[in-house]
Amino acid sequence: MYVVAERDDQVSIIRLETPADAEAWMAAFVGAYQAIWSEPPYDERFFPDEAAAVLRRSLEVADNITLLAVRPSGVVAGFGIAYPVKGKSDVARDIRGLLPIEDTYYFAELGVLEHWRVRGLGRQIIDLRLQLIDRHRWRHVLLRTSAVRNTSYEMYRKMGFEDTGVYMEVPARRNDGSTRTDRRLFLSMVL
Numbered sequence: 721m722y723v724v725a726e727r728d729d730q731v732s733i734i735r736l737e738t739p740a741d742a743e744a745w746m747a748a749f750v751g752a753y754q755a756i757w758s759e760p761p762y763d764e765r766f767f768p769d770e771a772a773a774v775l776r777r778s779l780e781v782a783d784n785i786t787l788l789a790v791r792p793s794g795v796v797a798g799f800g801i802a803y804p805v806k807g808k809s810d811v812a813r814d815i816r817g818l819l820p821i822e823d824t825y826y827f828a829e830l831g832v833l834e835h836w837r838v839r840g841l842g843r844q845i846i847d848l849r850l851q852l853i854d855r856h857r858w859r860h861v862l863l864r865t866s867a868v869r870n871t872s873y874e875m876y877r878k879m880g881f882e883d884t885g886v887y888m889e890v891p892a893r894r895n896d897g898s899t900r901t902d903r904r905l906f907l908s909m910v911l
């Protein structure tokens with residue numbers, strides 16, 4: 721684990737490198753993850769062990785970039801998780817023919833707790849992931865955003881990501897306990 725960036729608001733962005741690194745932050749990560757994805761348009765309900773598994777699994781994928789925005793108090797204000805797309809089999813299957821799997825990197829998760837938003841943290845986490853990618857090995861970056869084209873869509877477009885026009889239906893457990901799909905849109909960037 722090491723510090724990638726220190727901010728004036730006492731938020732540091734750290735990079736986790738091993739599953740053991742994650743344990744100290746696990747409870748705070750789980751809380752942030754559940755809170756962020758329970759909001760519209762996602763309305764998703766994750767059980768604590770499911771949220772914890774997202775972080776642990778990411779750290780087991782070769783060449784992952786796993787970032788947490790943390791405060792000295794132990795709060796996790798945000799997270800950014802990324803790894804080669806071949807580490808995410810459903811997505812790799814859906815983009816076959818759109819991008820070459822072997823040299824495409826995937827931005828899997830991005831979230832900032834509501835209290836910490838609109839202070840540049842989301843954009844900074846994306847910028848750091850782009851800086852940390854080994855450009856000798858990866859030529860494309862892919863991500864999914866909500867098909868409703870919300871704030872995150874606008875943010876990624878401003879940062880140079882292109883709208884591929886390709887959608888994927890993602891099944892998830894919702895806040896009301898039902899399991900429904902919602903539409904996600906793929907955006908991509910050439911490195």
Ligand SMILES: CC(C)(COP(=O)(O)OP(=O)(O)OC[C@H]1O[C@@H](n2cnc3c(N)ncnc32)[C@H](O)[C@@H]1OP(=O)(O)O)[C@@H](O)C(=O)NCCC(=O)NCCS
Nearest residue numbers: 830831832837838839840841842843844864865871872875
């Ligand atoms: C998307 C998200 C990560 C943005 O985090 P953030 O820390 O607020 O982002 P930033 O402060 O870096 O803002 C990024 C850009 O979006 C704009 N923006 C952010 N929130 C906005 C809002 N509510 N209304 C209008 N613009 C907004 C900012 O002005 C900024 O644009 P700029 O760089 O041109 O000034 C955060 O809103 C979030 O976690 N949302 C829920 C989860 C989610 O949608 N994740 C992305 C899934 S692909």
